[in-house]
Structure formats: C-alpha cells, structure tokens
Amino acid sequence: MxxxxxxxxxxxxxxxxxxxxxxxxxxxxxxxxxxxxxxxxxxxxxxxxxxxxxxxxxxxxxxxxxxxxxxxxxxxxxxxxxxxxxxxxxxxxxxxxxxxxxTAGGWALAIAAGAAHAVQSSLYEGERTRFHRRVKGIAEGETAPGGGWLVRQYDRLAGLPGRLARPFERKLASSADPSALAQVYGARATAPMKLLSLETANVRVAAIFLACLVGDPRLFWWFEIGPLTLVVLAGLVWHRRVERGLLQFSTHNPTSPAEPARFFVKEQGQ
Structure with missing residues (x-):
C-alpha cells in the first residue's frame, strides 16, 4: 500500500x-x-x-x-x-x-529498545544493500582501515558482518561468470532477506499501534528487544550459510552447492 x-x-x-x-x-x-x-x-x-x-x-x-x-x-x-x-x-x-x-522501568525499556532498534536497522540495511548489489553481479571491493584508533575499533565492530561475508565477495569477484553466480545467489538469498524484512519500519509501525491499542506500549519495546533481535540474528546466520553453500559454485555444475537451510524455508511457508 x-x-x-x-x-x-x-x-x-x-x-x-x-x-x-x-x-x-x-x-x-x-x-x-x-x-x-x-x-x-x-x-x-x-x-x-x-x-x-x-x-x-x-x-x-x-x-x-x-x-x-x-x-x-x-x-x-x-x-x-x-x-x-x-x-x-x-x-x-x-x-x-x-x-x-x-516509570523508571518504562524509560529503561524504551532506551534498551531504541538501542536494539539502531543495531537491528544498521544490520538489516547492510544486508539489504549487500543483496541488491550482488544480484547485479557486483562484488564489494577491499577497503583499507582508516581513521584514528576509536574509528578503527568502531569499524572493526560494525564491519563484522561484512568480514564474515568477505569469502563470498571474493568468490563473486573472481568468478568467470558473475551473472550466473549472482542469479543462483539471488534465488537462494531471497528467503533470508524476506525474513530480515521483518526489520522494516512498516513492521514496527504496526507493532506500536497494536501495543497501544491493547493499552501497554511496553509490549512493543519487549517485541523490539526480543523477537526482532532474534530475527536479525537468524537472518544473518541464514544469509552467511547461503553464501558458504555457494563458495564451491561452478558454472559447469551449478547445482553442486548444498541447499540452504531448509528448516527456515519450511518455517516461512516458502
């Protein structure tokens, strides 16, 4: 809509x-x-x-x-x-x-939920950007660390998902047919990205309304801290598993990689 x-x-x-x-x-x-x-x-x-x-x-x-x-x-x-x-x-x-x-408890929950929201959104945007770039057959280039010690430590923490995804980026960059690899990747990575789409603002807007409608906004904050955190962690693990399954991809035998996590696919009714 x-x-x-x-x-x-x-x-x-x-x-x-x-x-x-x-x-x-x-x-x-x-x-x-x-x-x-x-x-x-x-x-x-x-x-x-x-x-x-x-x-x-x-x-x-x-x-x-x-x-x-x-x-x-x-x-x-x-x-x-x-x-x-x-x-x-x-x-x-x-x-x-x-x-x-x-209440003090309400403020504590709101702050914790806001912090969880910030981390979840950052991780989701990173995965979404990575997905849309890769399905075009474009690999991410290597970047050298820069800035002061504090900046480097922040980049080291914030860049952890990217470092875990680096083996597939190298595979895509060195592939003889990146468009074929990108097509298979897109087909397999769509399911974890659909799971991660629960991190969009649309879901939070609906959750806020439902929590307020039943008279307890704290339910939304717990939803933010608990289920949405589990969603982003599960989506990251699933996405990395898809990548690992494609590291041995060959255009001569495109069905050789192991299938991605089927229990997630079944859970989502795909």
Whole structure:
C-alpha cells in the first residue's frame, strides 16, 4: 500500500515543484503528530490517528527518494536529512510513550529498545544493500582501515558482518561468470532477506499501534528487544550459510552447492 501511494503522489509533487528535502521534513512533522497522538494511546481514536499519521510518514519516507530520483536532486545532504528524519520519528514516538508510561522501568525499556532498534536497522540495511548489489553481479571491493584508533575499533565492530561475508565477495569477484553466480545467489538469498524484512519500519509501525491499542506500549519495546533481535540474528546466520553453500559454485555444475537451510524455508511457508 505504501509505495503505490507514493507513486500516485509523485506526479502531483513534481507538478507542484516540491523538493525531496521538503517531503522529508513533512514526514518528520507527520511523525511528530503520530507521537502526540500516541501520547494519549488510551483513547482508541487517538491510537488510530497515530497509526494513520505513521502510515502517512512512511509514504513520505518513500516519496522523498522518488522525488529526488525523478528530479536528479539526490545529494549527500538529502540522504542525511532523510536518515535523521527517519530516526527522529521513532525517537519522538519512543519518548512520547515513555513519558506517558512515566516509570523508571518504562524509560529503561524504551532506551534498551531504541538501542536494539539502531543495531537491528544498521544490520538489516547492510544486508539489504549487500543483496541488491550482488544480484547485479557486483562484488564489494577491499577497503583499507582508516581513521584514528576509536574509528578503527568502531569499524572493526560494525564491519563484522561484512568480514564474515568477505569469502563470498571474493568468490563473486573472481568468478568467470558473475551473472550466473549472482542469479543462483539471488534465488537462494531471497528467503533470508524476506525474513530480515521483518526489520522494516512498516513492521514496527504496526507493532506500536497494536501495543497501544491493547493499552501497554511496553509490549512493543519487549517485541523490539526480543523477537526482532532474534530475527536479525537468524537472518544473518541464514544469509552467511547461503553464501558458504555457494563458495564451491561452478558454472559447469551449478547445482553442486548444498541447499540452504531448509528448516527456515519450511518455517516461512516458502
């Protein structure tokens, strides 16, 4: 529903000359409205309003990128603004709910959930970017560590999934037929990426609404800390297992690699 709505709004935004940055800021305003509505989540009407405004924010979040691409105005500043607005909306909602709960335990849960959210989103975006690049047959180049000691330590921790994925990147880079390997990889990696898609903002928006509707936003924070953490860990392990199964891939015997984790496939009903 969200991306089709964005595509329907795109011609109107272009005709009105609305900039991508203006759409991002509008999305942040809608998120602020959602946070205010959710601060009175005991009212089903206001909880519904919070959901509606959140969905409108998601539409704006997709529309700003569409406008930027259509007008050729993509920029580093725009990407930064988009990211700030995205994270800002969730921060506003988390704070509004924590203020409403009004206990030390509520604040602790909100902060822990926010930290888990940040790590999960970073890992998911890394895997998603990696997947979309690879299915085009493009391997990631080697990068040398840089910066000071603190920067290098951060990169070492944040880059762990990339280092674990490095053997497949080398395989793709040295493949005699990268497009064939990319095709097989795409077919096998789609399932773990579908699992990881539970880390999208759409899922969190729905979970926030349901938790508020039943009268306890702490349920959402526990969902963030527990199930969503397990999802991202399972998705990472599954994705790396798919990669390992393709390290012996040969264009002369493309069915030679072991099949990916079938129990995950069965769990997802694929």
């Amino acid at each position: 969200i991306h089709p709505l964005g595509r329907r709004l795109l011609p109107h935004a272009l005709r009105m000359g609305v900039s991508a940055n203006a759409v991002s800021v509008t999305g942040l305003s809608l998120g602020l409205g959602a946070a205010i509505a959710y601060s009175r989540y005991e009212s089903p009407t206001l909880a519904m309003l919070g959901l509606l405004l959140s969905v409108m924010w998601l539409v704006a979040d997709g529309l700003d990128g569409m406008v930027a691409r259509a007008t050729g105005t993509s920029s580093a500043l725009g990407r930064l603004l988009d990211g700030v607005c995205d994270h800002g909306v969730f921060i506003l909602i988390y704070v509004a709910l924590a203020l409403r709960v009004g």
